[in-house]
Amino acid sequence: MVTLNSGPMIHRKNLNSEMGEGGGMERSNVLLDVKNLKMYYDVGSTYIRAVDGLSFSLSGAETLGVVGESGCGKSSLATTLLRLLPSNAKILEGEIIFNGIDLTKLPEEKMRKEIRWKNISIVFQGSMSALNPVIKVGDQVAEAILAHENGVAKREALERAVEILAMVGLDKSVAKRYPFELSGGQRQRAVIAMALALRPKVVIADEPTTALDVIVQAQVLKLLESLQEKFGLSLMLISHDISVVSELSDRVAVMYAGKFVEIGPAESVLLKPAHPYTRSLIEAVPSVREAKKTLKYIPGQPPDLANPPSGCRFHPRCPYAMDVCRKEEPKLVEVEKNHYAACHLLGGSG
Secondary structure: OEEOOOOOEEOOOOOOOEEOHHHOEEOOOEEEEEEEEEEEEEOOOOEEEEEEEEEEEEEOOOEEEEEOOOOOOHHHHHHHHOOOOOOOEEEEEEEEEEOOEEOOOOOHHHHHHHHEOOOEEEEOOOHHHHOOOOOOHHHHHHHHHHHHOOOOOHHHHHHHHHHHHHHOOOOHHHHHOOHHHOOHHHHHHHHHHHHOOOOOOEEEEEOOOOOOOHHHHHHHHHHHHHHHHHHOOEEEEEEOOHHHHHHHOOEEEEEEOOEEEEEEEHHHHHHOOOOHHHHHHHHOOOOOOOOOOOOOOOOOOOOOOOOOOOOOOOHHHOOOOOHHHHHOOOOEEEEEOOEEEEOHHHOOOO
């Protein structure tokens, strides 16, 4: 095990995998295989390119960490995978293959009945927003069971809800409380319980530690880790905090302006980052071990996804930008085994 600046431990499982072009993993136990996925928001006169040509895969019992600044498209990726999109969002291209089925072509009724919550669930960002404030927590967990399983009585669903809440460390009395009666950490555990109500194969955790203090953050991450080990879950952990991602991830994908700029094994990406953006994210993490120093930051701000820069989208903020960076979009190139980055400094050209 190794540490990243402020102390999170990087865990690597033996996945016995080979990575294909674009960051895809060629494995026999791949559950989710995403190919050249594009999802844009139609805002009338233009499109916002929130998810712009992403390719990756997720295997059984694997954790893929997706990290990047706010506004880079991480949450849009999560909702695209489950097709929980507003009316102006369009999947323009690509495939989302789950157990051999392309979810982009699945009828909505089958998506709702057979995929969402039953096979792929999500822990939404902001537990207070994810929970209905006027419905008791136990009823909300039971609702997921009643909506997706036929022939289950409400009493049985409520009993199962109490068991699931206990599994995430909540007393049975929590089932009879309203969300506003719980602490932030308790609400987050309740949202995780809802996501696990039907024992899905894949859980997408979108910023599960947002607005929690560092102690509760650590507790939530430890809970996710223990639940993954207990049930063999595949986990996609989304965060703007690279130190949070380093806690659990087997692989890390670094997202910027709708694209992956780097993807590979956690140790390789976090200890030997190849892309300037990844290095900048790591340098912005405060250290509790080193001498006190001024934190580095990334100048400027993420680009407007309705009108992204030409060439490499990071070039306006990159200290190493060259003329080619402004003209040609770099491709993902292999910098070492299974570790890919998209940067002209590495020889990646359009």
